[in-house]
Amino acid sequence: MWTLPPTAMMQAMRDAGVRRAYLVTNPDSGKLEASLPALEPLVETLKEHPDYFAHQGCFFEIGEESGHLLSAAVHQTTRGQAAGGVRFWRYETVGEFIRDGLRLGRGMGQKNALAGLWWGGGKGVIARQDGVDHKDPEVRAKIYRDYGRFMTGLRGCYITAEDVGTTPPDMANIFVATRHTTCIPEAVGGSGNPSKLTACGVVVGMESALDHLGLGSLEGKTIAMQGLGNVSRFMVAELLERKVAKIIGADIEQGVIDELLAAHPGAPLEFRVVDLDDMSILAEDVDVVAPNATGATLNPKTIPTIKAKVACGAANNQLELSERDGRALRDAGVLYVPDFLTNRMGIVNCANEQYGAFDGDPAIQAHLEREPEHGIFARAQAVFARAEKSGLSTAEEAEALAEELMAQPHPLWPERSQQIINFLVSSQWDRA
Numbered sequence: 001m002w003t004l005p006p007t008a009m010m011q012a013m014r015d016a017g018v019r020r021a022y023l024v025t026n027p028d029s030g031k032l033e034a035s036l037p038a039l040e041p042l043v044e045t046l047k048e049h050p051d052y053f054a055h056q057g058c059f060f061e062i063g064e065e066s067g068h069l070l071s072a073a074v075h076q077t078t079r080g081q082a083a084g085g086v087r088f089w090r091y092e093t094v095g096e097f098i099r100d101g102l103r104l105g106r107g108m109g110q111k112n113a114l115a116g117l118w119w120g121g122g123k124g125v126i127a128r129q130d131g132v133d134h135k136d137p138e139v140r141a142k143i144y145r146d147y148g149r150f151m152t153g154l155r156g157c158y159i160t161a162e163d164v165g166t167t168p169p170d171m172a173n174i175f176v177a178t179r180h181t182t183c184i185p186e187a188v189g190g191s192g193n194p195s196k197l198t199a200c201g202v203v204v205g206m207e208s209a210l211d212h213l214g215l216g217s218l219e220g221k222t223i224a225m226q227g228l229g230n231v232s233r234f235m236v237a238e239l240l241e242r243k244v245a246k247i248i249g250a251d252i253e254q255g256v257i258d259e260l261l262a263a264h265p266g267a268p269l270e271f272r273v274v275d276l277d278d279m280s281i282l283a284e285d286v287d288v289v290a291p292n293a294t295g296a297t298l299n300p301k302t303i304p305t306i307k308a309k310v311a312c313g314a315a316n317n318q319l320e321l322s323e324r325d326g327r328a329l330r331d332a333g334v335l336y337v338p339d340f341l342t343n344r345m346g347i348v349n350c351a352n353e354q355y356g357a358f359d360g361d362p363a364i365q366a367h368l369e370r371e372p373e374h375g376i377f378a379r380a381q382a383v384f385a386r387a388e389k390s391g392l393s394t395a396e397e398a399e400a401l402a403e404e405l406m407a408q409p410h411p412l413w414p415e416r417s418q419q420i421i422n423f424l425v426s427s428q429w430d431r432a
């Protein structure tokens with residue numbers, strides 16, 4: 001099953017006469033259990049799999065209107081309900097589909113915990129189907145209404161949000177069918193686009209790293225930026241406000257470059273168009289390098305070329321392999337600000353949406369200030385100090401600190417999601 005296409009999993013569910021299935025860790029025995037005999041081979045693979053990381057459960061549903069395979073990975077929820085965005089992506093195999101949810105769910109748990117949010121980790125994944133026009137608004141509406149219904153069925157053990165491949169109109173369609181979502185459009189009471197806040201958070205991460213190295217502020221520093229999209233657009237403005245000496249940038253699209261240059265006439269910007277596999281921007285002789293495009297760009301090929309003293313960017317999962325590449329950066333004398341610590345503002349912006357939203361919300365701004373212990377500046381300093389003491393990499397220390405924080409129980413609702421999962425299993429959620 002692991003190596004078969006996602007359609008094979010749907011067929012196995014249909015053959016068993018169900019639209020829903022799960023893999024759940026039994027809280028008493030600690031063993032992973034499948035709702036269907038056809039999914040037993042997945043249990044065998046996942047038991048030994050490094051991405052499993054003691055998730056509490058993985059849930060699957062075939063969308064009623066769209067026929068798409070929907071999933072939700074629920075990592076550890078001691079700190080609160082599992083929360084993280086839903087990704088809409090094409091997967092060759094069931095293994096890739098499940099693995100992405102598990103990997104990203106755990107990452108969200110770490111991000112939420114380091115940010116001091118009372119959420120656990122979770123991630124949604126929807127498998128794109130071949131031969132379907134996914135740009136058609138009608139098709140998308142069906143898929144995302146299905147996802148909303150899926151959330152309602154899961155009764156809040158996982159709270160969804162926006163992620164790669166999902167757009168604000170898609171979030172509005174999810175909200176048609178469930179209350180268990182954040183990142184809903186402003187038009188229906190949501191918090192809106194978080195890219196500016198994400199940019200501000202990453203800039204605070206840079207400041208924390210420079211401060212730790214005794215290099216002062218960003219003023220007069222040079223920055224290399226990979227990717228000049230939404231986050232970078234705001235980051236350029238923030239950095240120019242802080243009087244950096246120069247920003248060198250690269251993108252695969254000429255359009256975004258033209259727009260940014262037009263927005264900042266006369267500013268010290270040097271931008272170029274590159275091919276997708278051109279990583280030369282990371283090797284620029286600058287103070288700070290910011291991977292702001294895609295994941296896994298910090299790897300054995302690129303790390304030896306980095307001349308910057310600080311690596312701090314917005315992209316998720318910048319390290320191709322966390323332990324190996326985190327240590328390689330340490331050995332190369334590059335202070336790496338872990339992405340899940342510094343790029344948290346997207347989830348911070350929408351995390352408390354149900355309590356209302358207003359500009360300048362101090363609960364959100366606190367993450368960008370120097371003093372609060374859970375803010376980006378202080379958390380990064382704590383991680384740098386731990387890494388110096390232990391000799392481990394900053395990535396490893398950020399993960400260790402996140403694990404400690406993830407073990408803290410929610411002050412009002414400890415184990416709520418586990419209770420919900422227990423209910424889903426005992427009430428035969430999968431048979432509905």
Ligand code: NAD
Binds near residue numbers: 194232256278345
């Ligand atoms: P975006 O899609 O608007 O921008 C990414 C840019 O990178 C695009 O302009 C794209 O053309 C460019 N790009 C892609 N591959 C490239 C390459 N190999 N070399 C150079 N440029 C390349 O995305 P965004 O919203 O700016 O987010 C940037 C990164 O930060 C993404 O990885 C995203 O997942 C992550 N992130 C974003 C937020 C947010 O609030 N937007 C929050 C957390 C994490």
